[in-house]
Amino acid sequence: MSEQETEHREREHRQRVLKGATIITSIHTSEIPCVIRNQHANGAELKVAADVVVPERFSLYVPVDGVAYEAVLRWRRNDRVGVQFVGQGPKPRLHYG
Template identity: 35%
Template sequence: MAANTASNADARSSARRRTLLRGRICWGPHHAISADCAIRDISETGAQLRLPVTQALPPTFALIHILDGCAYEAVLAWRKGEFAGVKFLTKHDLKVPGPRELLALRQVWLALAPS
């Protein structure tokens, strides 16, 4: 089931590139709740995720792009079955120590990052 319709593509402000990357979504106080996901496509402004239908997604959360070592503060734009579209609000570099509020996200990334 393809969630990428022509109307979705027209509404995007930047072109997405197809991927099949490992990601992790984190939410809740201090980003203490997390779940694995697949990043199906990504752009400067958003992404399409694939995750189990049973996995709840809050309206806002952080998406860790494990390979790139960054986290995006994201807003859920749509959800259809196992696919979800997200819009990025901000991007954080997890490869370097940052503000205290990003510490939990950096620790998650360090535990999952390829050596």
């Protein structure tokens, strides 16, 4: 990571939250339950089961926000993953919460 990227990350405030969410890999394949531990405008840190395979790209549905964020996996350490939001949409039609 460049010095400029590190500076940007340090300036970006992460709000500590505790929100239930679902990683939606595909309408036909699977949903992975997770918890959002902290969140900012461009991404979040999620807690997932340590043995779960998290795809490189997915939708992250957050029921309390009523939003499905389009997310890209940026890092993983045991049961924690960092994601970058690259877009968002409304609640997925076939998912409830």
